[in-house]
Amino acid sequence: MSASNRVSDTANPSVDLSGEEGWNEFDAPSLVGDSLRFVSGEPDGNRFRTRYYRDAEQHLHARIWFGPETEGPPGHAHGGSIAAVMDEALGLAAWAAGYPIVVGNLNVSFRAMLPIKKVVTLESQVVSVEGRKVMIHGKLFCDEETVYAEGQCLCITIPGR
């Protein structure tokens, strides 16, 4: 690839991260601080672009653009980039539900190759709470037929917070 092609690869495209009707934008930094830069830190960059929402039932959703810098297999997202999104978003879902946690265990099933430069949706749900263990499930998809990944995230509450 020539240098000039590389420049056009990283040109700053505009990306529509708007939510669905009934979703309210969720201000993650106001809840957890500014530390979530790995996935959410560059809203105009070429790695991820992320916007979080909550629905009327307070479930956390996200619109996420996997930019060219998330590439793993040619033209598709690196599995680690998908796992990073799951780690942040599912951990954040626990915080948003009122549980101050860190992620203890994360299982990701990669169901279909995720094309880069695409906006996908993440949905999440708190499925159980037992003592300090909060289980969150989530999936990344673009429509009913196309699920790219599913995540099961065991979060552990941090004592004293």
Ligand SMILES: CCCCC/C=C\C/C=C\C/C=C\C/C=C\CCCC(=O)SCCNC(=O)CCNC(=O)[C@H](O)C(C)(C)COP(=O)(O)OP(=O)(O)OC[C@H]1O[C@@H](n2cnc3c(N)ncnc32)[C@H](O)[C@@H]1OP(=O)(O)O
């Ligand atoms: C300097 C400290 C800072 C601490 C963090 C402070 C604040 C965080 C603030 C903001 C967070 C910001 C944003 C949040 C949004 C997204 C979050 C991103 C998510 C992450 O990116 S976060 C980084 C990756 N994350 C880690 O870096 C965790 C490293 N790790 C540990 O810090 C410990 O490992 C810990 C705390 C997990 C447990 O340690 P612990 O000593 O407190 O508790 P203990 O071991 O007793 O476990 C209690 C019960 O959980 C079960 N349990 C524990 N771990 C399990 C596992 N893996 N699988 C199955 N079960 C497990 C036990 O079996 C027991 O169950 P039972 O009670 O039934 O026996």
